[in-house]
Amino acid sequence: MNLYRKFRSLRRGTLVLIVGLLLVSWTLWRMTDSPPVLRPPRLVAKTTLPCVEVRPEFGPYQEAVIDTPGKHCIAVDFWQQRLSDFAGHTGPTPYRHLLGVMANDVTVDLANHTLHSDGNSGGIVAERIEQGEKPMPKNTTVQNGVLEIRGLGTAVDFLDHWPMSDINTPAPKNFPGFKKSGVILENLLIRADNVGVMLEGDGNIIRNCVIESGGDSAIMMAGPNGKILNNTIVLTDPLIPTWLAHGNKGIVYQIANLSDFRKAPRAAIALHRATGTVIRGNRIEVKGKSSSRHNIYLTDTSIGVQIEGNTFVGTDDPVTLTNGSTSNLRNNTYEQRLPWW
The missing domain is CATH 1.20.5 (Single alpha-helices involved in coiled-coils or other helix-helix interfaces)
Incomplete structure (x- = not known):
């Protein structure tokens, strides 16, 4: 026993x-x-009344539209799941987005909520692109919360005429020039498998944000007199690029084209025609080492871009100048890449 x-x-x-x-x-x-957790910045702005509550429409897409000026506060998390059917179709598709802005003079206060998509939707979108459509709204502020976009969508996408598909996309024919757009992004945590932020216009501002991107660029902007201030900006290095991993052509196509796709140029910050822009006080990390990976990439005659007081981690050159661009560097610091990167 x-x-x-x-x-x-x-x-x-x-x-x-x-x-x-x-x-x-x-x-x-x-x-x-799991990817490293980025802590959202400490919120410095406070929600004040009056404020119009914004909630997602009923149904699986979890979407909403703002079509009146004023202050709008996100009342709950938007949590969009990836959808599929028995025929092998998946969604939502890239033309959808969680929140559309269709009015001038709008403040979107996320109120510490999260806008999340596991599909290919964009996050917060306001764009025209086609000539006959309504122009992109002016004077939009987005603040105080989290955007987490897992798929082909861009987290924040404010475009009028210039659909930037990569960091070298030229201006369209008969480009009319930039308007005073007045976009402000502040106190946001943005995590995107694809591009984090795309902005077009004169005088756009990104400040006090954490932006992590696995796409062509964490920040892609077209237009003069912008300001990128006091942010943490991280360009990650996924083994399979987002636009390849989320495509529908299968694993054989991915393997056959992986080498070419990984050679495509990418940058933490990519600017077009950005004369007069200031990039100050940011921590900029580029993970992975390659001649096609850049910290700041200036193109299309971006003249006199001020790059000062930033900390660069990863790649050797703080700025890459193309197509007649120039920059002024001052008081930047550099940290070596950690040996296990």
Whole structure:
């Protein structure tokens, strides 16, 4: 009987040990598989009344539209799941977005809520692109919350005439020039598998944000007199680029084209025609080392861009100048890439 009890005790002890090892292994796997957590910046603005509550429409898409001026406050998290059917179709598709802005003089206060999509939707979008459509709204502020876009969508997309598909996309033919757009992004945590922010216009501002992107660029802007101030900007290095991983051509196509796609130029900040822009006080990280990966990429005759008081981590050159662009660098610091990157 004593031998039998010892045997049962040994079996229980072995079982506990196996379960413990499995739990430890799973925990370690989650730690290595999950992306690093970026803490949102401390909110400095306060929500004040009056404020129009914004909630997603009923249904799986979790979308809303703002079509009146004034202050609008997000009342709940928007949580859009990836959709699929038995025929193999998936959604939402890239032309959808969680929140559309269709009026001038709008403040969107996320009120510390999250706009999240597991599909290919964009986050907050206001654009015209086609000549006959309504112009892009002016004077839009987005503040105080989290945008998490997992797929092909851009987290914040404010474009009028220039659909920037990559960091070298030229201006369209008969481009009419930039208007005073007045976009302000502040106190946001933005995490995107694709491009984090796309802005077009004269005088747009991004400040006090954390922006992490796995796409062509964390920030892509077209237009003069912009300001990029006091942000943490991270360009990650996914093994399979987002536009390839989320395509519908299958694993064979991904493997065959992976090398070419990884050679495509990418940048933490990419600016077109950005004369008079100021980039100050940011921490800029570019993970992975390659001649096609850049910290700041200036193109289309961006003249006299001020780059000062920033900390650069990763790539060797703080700025890449193309197509007649110039910059003024002052009081920037540089940190070496950690050896395990």
